[in-house]
Amino acid sequence: MTKYFARPAAMGMCLLALGAVASGEPLAPASLNALQVIEDVEISPDGSRVVYELTRTDVAQDKYERDLWLIEGENDPRPFVTGTGDDSRPRWSPDGKRLAFISTRQGRPQIFVLEMSGGEAWRLTNEPSGVGGFAWAPDGSRIAYLARPAMPAPKAGGKDAPASADPAILARTRALVTDRLFFRMDGVPGFLPNGRSQLFVIEARPNGAARIGPLTDGHAEPSEPVWSPDGQWLFFSAMPTTWEAEVEFDTELYRVRADGRSEPEAITAHKGNDDAAIVSRSGLLALTGHDAGKPHKSAYQTELYVMKPDGTGRRTLTSAFDRNVGEVQGTDAAWLHGLGQRVAFTPNGKELLFLSGDDGLTKLYRADIGGGEVREVPNVMRGDLREISVADNGKMATIFGSPTQPFEVWTSDGVGKPWRQRTRQALANLPGVKLSAYEQIETKSFDGQRIQGWLVKPPDFDPARKYPLILYIHGGPHAMYGENFYHEFQVLANAGYIVLLSNPRGSTGYGQEFANSVQYTHPGDDAHRDLMAIVDAAVARGYIDERRLGIAGGSAGGTLTAWAVGRTDRFAAALVERPAVNWYSFVPGADAGVYFVPHWFRDFPWRDPEDYLRRSPITLVDNVKTPVLVIQSIEDYRTTVDQGQQYYSALKMLGKPARLALFPLSSHSLSRNGPPSQRVQRLEIILQWFDEKLLQRPDQT
Structure with missing residues (x-):
């Protein structure tokens, strides 16, 4: 049953204390279960209330639970909407009198609406396959939402199943047949349905609500819809259903009448991405994206555009801003399911606010819609902002984290005004835990290029001692490390290691x-020489034991790690996680492999095998002298399970020291949002490996 709580609760209150750690204890892998994650912050239109998601771990059920919390005025946060399922994606009605959100309390995710005056939340939608993103109409009378049409249930009998088969068993065992180029996606079990999400509109009332749609039949996977100020049009981004568009990952912005009396109309037409549109009160469209003209790039810079509602008058506001609009840092202390807004209009519609990564920090910027220089907003904390939500009166809410503080809610009275921390829940189950600040380190690489990094030292660091060091390499490779909270690095620092983070060439920011x-x-x-240069700079500080160097990386970082141990024997232990080690088999095997041609490779592997083999770390296994731990998720569709298995098997065939850890049921994002028990076990395996190889502790695997 949904409950609306009427009395404030203590700011540090935890709904679930499973996995709590006693004060002063070292941060062990299992402490991951005690973290609480805050996301999707939404400030009310009048700026008086802030609602957000709080995710916690249910250790007994080995799952995550999400509830909605509320901050009213100057009061402490309190649990606001709780139920038997997950509650997420809170969205205020335009007048702030109602709150819509998605809940799984009755099975599939559906939209529920809660009157802020009190009472129970009522279910608005009843979609057989559940609901995705949604948006209120400007007058609050309707809600537009995404839903996938119901697929026919598997039938017993026939040539592909026994006549008495249970439908649930059939769903797991029947053949998966598709004609799509993109037939699977990492994190989605099985094949993608042949049906695509479509756009619907429903009246926002509790009984007998009329539903219109689908409005977008035939358009591939629309983005979350956006309304025009007059409520007549809906805007969304989608990939045209053509082979060329799929190969280029080309998306366009569309509009369709909200009453269903028109076909979707593309209002942009260019090579590249048009995504994440928002609309000002005057009807001006703002969107992020990039132009993908030739020559192709592997790292396109995300720009900020404005244009009229019919697509005319398109202008780029960030052409002189050499950073990605909307970029944030990677972390293992936030999920990817419900990232909030990263671009917002100011209330007067004259400026756009947006987040961007720069030199290992996520900063807030402002751009005048008339053009001119992009400016950094002052009085923003040093670290990682994830979202930005702006009220009609200019008040703002965000979530912010730093190396020693996971994400919490912060509010401000306006652009450029001071921020105040409003929650202290992320570490509420970890009182007195010892965390390490990051120490910046810089060096010059072989060609004079500046390379930035950070050292994460043990909490009781003594400069007179010699410490083992583990170099971590981020994925992407078009991503960045920076000054934010990373549970994994704090665990290793608490175990006595110095962790070195770096952004070699290829990184963003x-x-x-x-x-x-x-x-x-x-x-x-x-990039390898960049990484060796930053290791040299760390060793030169005098407190690193050069005989006890480790190296680790996941995804593109795993690929670089495998490359590194094939190029040097300076490391005493390595972690190669979810890598691409054989590009020839990777490109046709990955869920998005086609994108790599021509953006990463000039031609397909069967046409240019020499280039693929030249860049494949598996060709360097004869040179490897470093013991290697390989971690791979079996349900990883991005860098598929055969990549990790190939690398491990090649090492073992040559009699080289290697260990393999395979995780069933997990995807490419195991370290970020895999099952809680597997995330803890993964950290335990990593810690044991480095303890064994760098600290000479006995093998307890």
Whole structure:
């Protein structure tokens, strides 16, 4: 049953204390279960209330639970909507009198609406396959939402199943047949349905609500819809249903009448992405995206555009801003399911606010819709902002994190005004835990290129001692490490290691030229030499034991790690996680493999095998002298399970020290949002491996 709580609760209150750690204890892998994650913050139109998601771990059920919490005025946060399922994606009605959200309390995710005056939340939708993103109409009378049409249930009998088969068993065992180029996606079990999400509109009232749609039949996977100020039009981004568009990942912006009296109409037409549209009160459209003209790039810079509602008058506001609009840092202390808004109009519609990564920080910027220089907003905390929500009166809410503080809710009275922390829930189950601040380190690489990094030292660091060091390499490779909270690094620091983070060439946050410099060479020796240079700089500080160096990376970082141990024997232990080690088999095997041609490779592997083999770390296994731990998720569709298995098997065939850890039921995002028990077990396996190889502790695997 849904409950609306009428009395404030203590700011540090935890709904679930499973996995709590006693004060002062070292941060062990199991402490991951005690973290609480805050996401999807939404400030009410009048700025008086802030609602957000709080995710916690149910250890007994090995799952996550999401509830909605509320901050009213100057009061402490309190649990606001709780139920038997997950509650997420809170969205205020335009007048702030109602709150809509998605809940699984009655099975499939559906839209529920709660009157802020009190009472029970009532279900608005009843879609057989559940509901995705949604948006209120400007007058609050309707809600537009995404839903996938129901697929026919598997039938017993016939040539593909025994006549008495149970439908639930059939769903797991019947053949999966598709004609789609993109027939699976990492994190989605099985094949993608042949049916695509479509756009619907429903009256926002509790009984007998009329439903219109689908409005978008035939358009591939629309984005979350956006209303025009007069409520007549809906805007959404989608990929045209053509082979060329799928190969290029080309998306356009569409509009369709909200009453269903028109076909969807593309209002943009260019090579590249048009995504994440928002609308000002005057009807001006703002969107993010990039132009994908030739020459192709592996790292396209995300720009900010404005245009009229019919698509005319398109202008780029960030052409002189050499950073990605909307970028945030990677972390293992946030999920990817419900990232909030990263671009917003100011109330007067004259400026756009947006987040962007720069030199390992996520910053807030402002751009005048009339053009001119993009400016950084002052009085923003140093670390990682994830979202930005703006009220009609200019008040703002965000979630912010730093190396020693996971994400919490912060509010401000307006652009450029001070921010105040409003929650202290992320570490509420970890009182007195010892966390390490990051220490910035810089060096010059072989060609004079500046390379930035950070050292995460043990909480009781003593400069007179010698410490083992583990170099971590981020994925992407077009991503960045920075000054935010990473549970994994804090666990290793608490265990006595110094963790070295770095952003070699190919990383974002340093301009497009730096990011795109590895386009046709990744993993390659240039980025490898950047990484060795930052290790040299760390060793030169005098407190690193050069005999006890480790190296680790996941995804593109795993590929670079495999490349590194094939190029040098300076490391005493390595972790290669979810890598691409054989590009020839990767491109036709990955869920998005077709994108890599021509953006990462100039041609397909069967046409240019030499280039693929030249860049494949598996060709360097003869050179490997470093013991290697390989971690791979069996349900990883991005860097598929055979990649990790190939690398491990090749090492073992040559009699080299290697260990393999395979995780069933998990995807490419195991370390970020896999099952809680597997995420803890993964950390335990990693810690045991480095303890064994760098600290000479006995094998307890």
